[in-house]
Amino acid sequence: MSGTERTAYRTCPLCEATCGLELRVVDERVTRIRGDRDDVFSHGYVCPKGSTLRQLHEDPDRLRRPLVRRDGELVEVSWDEAFAEVERLLAPLLAEHGRDVVATYLGNPNSHNLAGTLYLKPLLRALGSRNVFSASTVDQRPKELANAWLFGGSLTLALPDLDRTDLLLILGANPYASNGSLATAPDWPGRIEAIRERGGKVVVVDPRRSRTAEEADVHLAIRPGTDALLLAAVVTTLAETDRIDAGPAGEWVRGIAEVVEALAPFTAEAVAASVGIGADQIRELARDLADAPRAVAYGRIGTTTAEFGTLASWLVDVVNVVTGNLDRPGGAMFNRAAAASSNTRGAPRFGRGIRVGRHQSRVRGLAESLGELPVSCLAEEIDTPGEGQVRALVTVAGNPVLSTPNSGRLDAALGLLDCYVAVDIYLNETTRHADVVLPPPSALQKVHYDVVFNQLAIRNVANWSPAVLPLDDGQPDEWQILAKLALIAQGLGAGADPALVDDLVASTLAQQAVADEHGPVHGRTAEELLEGVAPRTGPARLVDLLVRTGPYGDAFGARTDDVAPGVPPLSLDVLEARPHGVDLGPMAPRLPDVLRTPSGLVELDAEPFLADLPRLLAALDRPVPDAVLVGRRDLRSNNSWMHNVEVLVKGRPRCTLHVHPTDAERWGLVDGELATLSGRVGSLEAPVEVTDGVRPGVVSLPHGWGHDLPGSRLGVAGRHAGVNSNVVADERLVDELSGNAVLNGIPVTVSPAGTGSPVAGAARAPVPA
Numbered sequence: 001m002s003g004t005e006r007t008a009y010r011t012c013p014l015c016e017a018t019c020g021l022e023l024r025v026v027d028e029r030v031t032r033i034r035g036d037r038d039d040v041f042s043h044g045y046v047c048p049k050g051s052t053l054r055q056l057h058e059d060p061d062r063l064r065r066p067l068v069r070r071d072g073e074l075v076e077v078s079w080d081e082a083f084a085e086v087e088r089l090l091a092p093l094l095a096e097h098g099r100d101v102v103a104t105y106l107g108n109p110n111s112h113n114l115a116g117t118l119y120l121k122p123l124l125r126a127l128g129s130r131n132v133f134s135a136s137t138v139d140q141r142p143k144e145l146a147n148a149w150l151f152g153g154s155l156t157l158a159l160p161d162l163d164r165t166d167l168l169l170i171l172g173a174n175p176y177a178s179n180g181s182l183a184t185a186p187d188w189p190g191r192i193e194a195i196r197e198r199g200g201k202v203v204v205v206d207p208r209r210s211r212t213a214e215e216a217d218v219h220l221a222i223r224p225g226t227d228a229l230l231l232a233a234v235v236t237t238l239a240e241t242d243r244i245d246a247g248p249a250g251e252w253v254r255g256i257a258e259v260v261e262a263l264a265p266f267t268a269e270a271v272a273a274s275v276g277i278g279a280d281q282i283r284e285l286a287r288d289l290a291d292a293p294r295a296v297a298y299g300r301i302g303t304t305t306a307e308f309g310t311l312a313s314w315l316v317d318v319v320n321v322v323t324g325n326l327d328r329p330g331g332a333m334f335n336r337a338a339a340a341s342s343n344t345r346g347a348p349r350f351g352r353g354i355r356v357g358r359h360q361s362r363v364r365g366l367a368e369s370l371g372e373l374p375v376s377c378l379a380e381e382i383d384t385p386g387e388g389q390v391r392a393l394v395t396v397a398g399n400p401v402l403s404t405p406n407s408g409r410l411d412a413a414l415g416l417l418d419c420y421v422a423v424d425i426y427l428n429e430t431t432r433h434a435d436v437v438l439p440p441p442s443a444l445q446k447v448h449y450d451v452v453f454n455q456l457a458i459r460n461v462a463n464w465s466p467a468v469l470p471l472d473d474g475q476p477d478e479w480q481i482l483a484k485l486a487l488i489a490q491g492l493g494a495g496a497d498p499a500l501v502d503d504l505v506a507s508t509l510a511q512q513a514v515a516d517e518h519g520p521v522h523g524r525t526a527e528e529l530l531e532g533v534a535p536r537t538g539p540a541r542l543v544d545l546l547v548r549t550g551p552y553g554d555a556f557g558a559r560t561d562d563v564a565p566g567v568p569p570l571s572l573d574v575l576e577a578r579p580h581g582v583d584l585g586p587m588a589p590r591l592p593d594v595l596r597t598p599s600g601l602v603e604l605d606a607e608p609f610l611a612d613l614p615r616l617l618a619a620l621d622r623p624v625p626d627a628v629l630v631g632r633r634d635l636r637s638n639n640s641w642m643h644n645v646e647v648l649v650k651g652r653p654r655c656t657l658h659v660h661p662t663d664a665e666r667w668g669l670v671d672g673e674l675a676t677l678s679g680r681v682g683s684l685e686a687p688v689e690v691t692d693g694v695r696p697g698v699v700s701l702p703h704g705w706g707h708d709l710p711g712s713r714l715g716v717a718g719r720h721a722g723v724n725s726n727v728v729a730d731e732r733l734v735d736e737l738s739g740n741a742v743l744n745g746i747p748v749t750v751s752p753a754g755t756g757s758p759v760a761g762a763a764r765a766p767v768p769a
């Protein structure tokens, strides 16, 4: 007999593009997923990954029961037993060695997920350790720090106004593969094509001729790691030709003249050899940026996971400022998110500034930033004996054995831990080391709201997703797992009720909202707000609180006028009634009110930037390594964790080493055969793909592969293993200003496999068919 049939809507949580999905559900089984044509932001766009939420949900390898290590083997246990085991292992270590004995590593999916965005803070507070690590320091930490120093908030980001610009300069990003990052926009490819269709121009700076470079008007094949030099020379060229003009935004920017003067040594001629781009081309780029009615520079992974990542991130905005493009339509603009943004709370133009280095890592003395230590020093904190050694680890949604530098060392270090608790849906290269694995439900079983990515979106939107499918019997929600861990860390025991944590988070949010003198509910009581959101609990209650006290919120009755055409003041009720989301309009100028710096201005001349310039200057005269390694992304892949989905990994192997024909010839490499790639910390073998799509002297290998390690439970991925590029990534190479890992521009040597020095501990790749 025919059962129930319904249509559900949900935002895709897999990448930053936040596409709306339409799901057909028959008898509580998802039968089809396609783009939601009525989604206010994505208008039906999806990539091949979006529809795989079903495969991820149904994947037999996805963990559904907690695992505990007994006599060396991970075995399924009840949830109560699993939490009791966490307490049994963790409590004595905390009691004996203090809080710093436990490290945490928080992976990328946390920012795509309400448990990660709203319930990790109480967990970290309960653990009370300074050893907090995350994927941010193999990613965007340089940009976050640049934002914090420039604008007063790490997520106060000058976003490329893609839909109105006439010239888009993309450095170190390949949105045709990644769908965009730190600039949320469904269908980046369509938006790029629209720029060209309206007569605009797209310039891509990338050592590879990426798909995005192929679609651009101009491709500048830069030498890896030198974007800061290129951008500095653009500014200096503009100064030499008397074309520095910050426009109206200049009124709110401090130190333009000082910055221009500090960059004077970086002329187009001075940097040309180092960046590998002719001085004429650099001057032409500067001229194009100044001539375009509306232009914007945008930098991503290639610019941040680099030796001068923070300077490059800063210089992207220096270019936007000196060409008059900051805060104007078609330039680099600030959005106004509906929830949780620090730049819509507190007093405009008032901030305390950020301090980095409030503490240092124990072994290498790397500086803390934004409450974390660089993940490049996680392994040494575990494997170096002495006072303060890390003996316990909690990972949440992370796979650092594949995603962080010198992963061979980290892999070995994880075997030394006395206690490792993993919150993850898979037993992968990292979590296979765990003593306890706590699997959250699948994405389809969780509610969703993009707390983070709405703050990075090029349009102001808000969208609530109810859970598509119910929880399995006995399955706690992910926030409840994190809350339980917090209670255990707090000493309240494995039996404590996660609702305690939920109530605490909710009342803290309510108290903060009523205490904000500039907020819409100032002076009212937290109790009134909490009554207003009752009887909701969990993430839904928190999102309701955040949205209602946000810049478009109903302020619990105080705001009544529409906040956008046809959109009443927001609450979760309002969002629930609009499954395709609400459109709150394009970005509008926000200077100076968006600023939270001590001076109340854009601090273009902030001391950390200027103090780092001598290091950049010294890079000008350095010898160039024979070969450097860069990464790349593929549309059908997502970091390390979606290789267990057959439809995404079938076909030609994608984990290949791209080598330029002239390099292949001089190194004696043959297309389709294995090459040995060696760096200071390790070696690997990977199949060669000869292509003129990379610059000579540059080889490219994607990260997130290497699924052939014993003990993981990834059947499909294991058959498409690939190799782990981070085996050769050197953990000592960091951007000194931020501690962020250098993952692009790693010096390597390349030779045919089976020749030269024997490979110690090599990760092996299967030979492609």
Ligand SMILES: Nc1nc2c(c(=O)[nH]1)N[C@H]1C(S)=C(S)[C@@H](COP(=O)(O)OP(=O)(O)OC[C@H]3O[C@@H](n4cnc5c(=O)[nH]c(N)nc54)[C@H](O)[C@@H]3O)O[C@H]1N2
Pocket: 106, 107, 108, 109, 113, 135, 138, 139, 140, 301, 305, 396, 397, 398, 399, 400, 402, 403, 404, 423, 424, 425, 426, 428, 440, 443, 478, 631, 632, 638, 639, 640, 641, 702, 703, 704, 725, 726, 729, 743
């Ligand atoms: N060489 C090199 N290395 C890189 C990069 C590079 O460009 N080159 N990129 C870096 C970047 S930008 C990033 S962001 C990092 C990513 O590094 P990580 O965050 O460490 O790794 P991911 O591959 O994203 O792994 C995500 C994990 O989360 C699990 N997971 C998925 N969904 C959920 C969920 O809803 N809840 C929970 N609890 N778990 C879930 C998956 O099973 C997987 O184990 O890699 C970095 N590493």
Ligand SMILES: Nc1nc2c(c(=O)[nH]1)N[C@H]1C(S)=C(S)[C@@H](COP(=O)(O)OP(=O)(O)OC[C@H]3O[C@@H](n4cnc5c(=O)[nH]c(N)nc54)[C@H](O)[C@@H]3O)O[C@H]1N2
Pocket: 015, 016, 108, 139, 171, 172, 173, 174, 175, 177, 178, 179, 180, 181, 205, 206, 207, 208, 210, 222, 223, 224, 225, 226, 227, 300, 301, 302, 303, 306, 630, 631, 632, 633, 634, 635, 636, 637, 638, 639, 640, 744, 745
């Ligand atoms: N399909 C897919 N989408 C993803 C992900 C994924 O793994 N797969 N990961 C997500 C995550 S976590 C992130 S952070 C984003 C990243 O999003 P993007 O930054 O767009 O990532 P990539 O596609 O790796 O593009 C980086 C580009 O930088 C180039 N590059 C390398 N070194 C340099 C350099 O020194 N200078 C310059 N100018 N360019 C350089 C590389 O050749 C590459 O083309 O993507 C997200 N989206």
Ligand code: SF4
Pocket: 012, 013, 014, 015, 016, 017, 018, 019, 045, 046, 047, 048, 049, 050, 051, 179, 186
């Ligand atoms: S582009 Fe990103 S958000 Fe959109 S469907 Fe693909 S993975 Fe999902």
Ligand SMILES: [Mo]
Pocket: 108, 139
């Ligand atoms: Mo990332």
